[in-house]
Amino acid sequence: MALQNYIRLDDALCAYVRNHHSGAGDPVFLDLREETMRLGAVAEMMIPEEEAALLSILVGAMRARRTIEIGTFTGASGLAIARGLTEGGKLLSFDRSKEWTRIAQAFWRRAGVDDRIELRLGPALQSLEELEADWTFDFAFVDADKTGYDAYYEALLPRMRPGGLLVFDNMLREGRVLEGDLRHDPDTEAIVRLNDKLREDSRIEGVLLPIADGIYLCRKKEGVIPLSNHH
């Protein structure tokens, strides 16, 4: 029996997947992609539209009201999360770039979700540390500097409600997680460490999904008292 039951996606199959989600071809998302492409090579940081669709579905399925993202960029994930929010829901979005988030804010306005999103500019860990002490979240999306992920995780987990969902992006690093010697690639090294840590972490149940560049879905267990060294 074949152990490998994943198919390889060539460009055509990838395009097929990308074209089969609710809202495929959404003009706001397509225009946002076009605008982001004008920034040059950094545009590859934008999440693809099928991943955006998944975020909306997850947020909607949870009936999430209090959500947070680390890594706004030009606003694709924020748009997706905000669109999934239930009545009265809010998204707190953290980034340190004024230039890129200006684009995000313009597109959130155009999509009519700007009133649900609060953008906070600055180094994300500091913004997290300065966050109102009693704020908790149903859903979190982490998509910023990779070496910061573990610190974001430890800062966010105590603020997640039991059963809340934490989602990490780029957890396959385009396959580089399999490379043996990662001393030259601290970003991937940090992600490999976090992937291993999440597998062993008894505070959550998690699964690594091969969509886009890989996302790790972590559900905070019910009834677990969050202590930072408890795993």
Ligand SMILES: C[S@@+](CC[C@H](N)C(=O)[O-])C[C@H]1O[C@@H](n2cnc3c(N)ncnc32)[C@H](O)[C@@H]1O
């Ligand atoms: C991969 S992009 C986010 C993509 C975005 N989620 C989307 O859907 O298009 C990473 C973003 O994280 C931001 N970032 C990186 N390090 C940061 C830090 N230490 N504090 C705040 N923002 C940071 C960058 O400015 C960039 O906009």
